[in-house]
Amino acid sequence: MCGRLELRMLENLLLSMPWGDVLGKLNHLTGSCARHDSGDREGGGVLCGQAKLFDTPGILHPYHFTTRLTREEQKLVHMSKELTPRTYRIKPGHSVHIGGLMRLDVEECSVSSIYLTVWASLLLPLHMGKKENAPKMRQDHFGQQLQPPIGETRINDLGKWVRNEFRVVGESWQESSTDIAVAGLGWIAVCLKGEVSLGVWTYSGIDVVSRKSLTSAKARIFEEAGFSMSRIVSQAGRRLNKEKQKSKRKQVEDKGIRLAQFH
Template sequence: GDGVPAAAKVVRAERSGRDVFVLGAANVGKSMFIGAFLEASYGGRPKRLPISSQTPGTTLAPVAIDAFSGGSQLYDTPGVHLAHRLPAQLLPAELRVVLPRGRMRPYTPTVVDAAGLAGSTYFWGGLVRADVVKAPRAMRLSFCAFNMRVHHVLRTADADAEYAESVGVHWTPPLSSESAKQLGALVKRKTVTLELRPMRQAADIAISGLGWISVGCLPTRDASRAGGRG
């Protein structure tokens, strides 16, 4: 990937005969990085490398690799599970739903209200809520993740009731009402105000461990300012 040769050069320059440990959150690609690092450093990959998988927890203990001369080693390590990442809070069956499989296909919902998205709410499965407080008619949202359905509530005033009725049943994951109760109520994390310009992507709003919501605007004169709350 981009940047791996530069990273490999820095590691070789800074390690000074010491062991090198690759650390990071679960399922971010540490094992794949090691393979790319070795290829960038030595022009090829050894026959035996740490196993990489879509499933977090594949690396269960530090794995030593003879990557350097002089006795020091390169270590692949188990992923760190971070509480703010959604996958860390899901049950195994729910985790399998959101893990990357195949090619990501961003979803841009059709706008059915003549007034646009303002005053409406989107739920991403039963895990994410985005309220559109104010927006020009031309604003569009694209949801970028794997295997997560988007549900549109036309009036934010109705969102709480529809969520309570649907989460864990029609809106999944979570995969059951009991699991939804264990996860607890959705908590407001951020209010975002963006400058929108025609045919420009304004921002990507990241949902840690799940994906992101891309905010953009169609060509029109009324693209001015939009506020989103989620």
């Protein structure tokens, strides 16, 4: 077992290490889903061989998405595997959706484009498009291609859709300066050399905060406009196509019946 001296050494080590190194060591210990750089870290842990570390779920809070989602919806949000960055190069007047739970609008900006890197469960579908089309996206795709919520009837259960405003200043194109984090969902890292105003939409009562970026990692291949590739998007697309085909067949049949009655 670890003695008091070893625990004190661990405490002093964590307090003295740079934040990035702390993340690396803790990820090594806990098998955490997130990693702070693009490569795996080598070397031993900071605890002795007989130590055990238990990572508990914590307490449920009303400002956390977990308290509002069903069990099936929680499975989509839960980060069960190592996180992989999904990066957009995005211009002002465009938006990024994370499922039907969050939307980030790039509003006024001192540069022509910025980098946004999404850190969230890979099961969550993303969408990037023009801000002016965002209301139609909410009407047509929330609960379908953009899940959670699962099903259109669940949208109203989650609460009122509200806007939060943030202003971000960055000094480098290589390192993200600020994370916009949504409790129980994940975060979007913002990278630019300049200033940008962001509108962040989510459900009323869910905590949205800005903080100094935890990591500067970006994806090697950037995401494109439209829906990200995911099982949810594919299934919803097939379902909508079937519904459209069924509707067209019914229209043709109804038209045939009317013509027959006319003659």
